[in-house]
Amino acid sequence: MKKAFLSTLYTALAAGTLLTPSLSTAAGDPVKKAIGDESPGGRRVVKTNAEWKKILTPEQYYILREHGTERAFTSPLNDNHAHGTFVCAACKNPLFASDTKFDSGTGWPSFFKPIAKDAVKEKVDKAYGMVRTEILCSVCDGHLGHVFDDGPKPTGLRYCMNGDAMLFDKK
Known part of the structure; x- marks a missing residue:
C-alpha cells in the first residue's frame, strides 16, 4: 500500500498536478493576476466539481464554476444598501466593502474597487466575440463578473458582479 501511494505521489509530482493552485481556467486560458499577486494570506480553496455542486446552489454553481451570468435586476444584492461586506458565495473571501458600491443602472451589483488588492x-475573457476583463475570486477562482472602465471616481472602474456569486455580511 505504501509503495502504491508513493508511486501515485511521484506520478502526481512529475505531472505537476499535486497541490498546484489552478493558474488557468477550465478552458485552459491563463489567469492574469493584475490586481493582486497572491490570494489573501496565501489561502486557496480547491474542490472538485462534485464537491462544489454539493455546497453551492444551482445558480451559484452556474455562475461561479461555469462562468455564467444571472439576468439583470434579479439579484437582491443589486438593491442592497446596508453597511457590510460582500463575500464570495463559494469560499467566503471578502470581496467588496459596501461603501464602494454604487448604482450603475445595469441591474447588477457594481463597485468601484475591491476590498483589497489581493x-x-x-x-x-474572449467569449462571445468580445474582449473583456473577467473578475475571479483570488481564493477559489470562482467567476464573479467583469470590470469595465466606465465607473465613477476615484478609480473610474465598474466592477459589475453577479449577485448570486456573492453573499452579504451585514455589519
Missing part, C-alpha cells in the same frame, strides 16, 4: 484577480 481579493480578486483578472483574466482576459
Whole structure:
C-alpha cells in the first residue's frame, strides 16, 4: 500500500498536478493576476466539481464554476444598501466593502474597487466575440463578473458582479 501511494505521489509530482493552485481556467486560458499577486494570506480553496455542486446552489454553481451570468435586476444584492461586506458565495473571501458600491443602472451589483488588492484577480475573457476583463475570486477562482472602465471616481472602474456569486455580511 505504501509503495502504491508513493508511486501515485511521484506520478502526481512529475505531472505537476499535486497541490498546484489552478493558474488557468477550465478552458485552459491563463489567469492574469493584475490586481493582486497572491490570494489573501496565501489561502486557496480547491474542490472538485462534485464537491462544489454539493455546497453551492444551482445558480451559484452556474455562475461561479461555469462562468455564467444571472439576468439583470434579479439579484437582491443589486438593491442592497446596508453597511457590510460582500463575500464570495463559494469560499467566503471578502470581496467588496459596501461603501464602494454604487448604482450603475445595469441591474447588477457594481463597485468601484475591491476590498483589497489581493481579493480578486483578472483574466482576459474572449467569449462571445468580445474582449473583456473577467473578475475571479483570488481564493477559489470562482467567476464573479467583469470590470469595465466606465465607473465613477476615484478609480473610474465598474466592477459589475453577479449577485448570486456573492453573499452579504451585514455589519
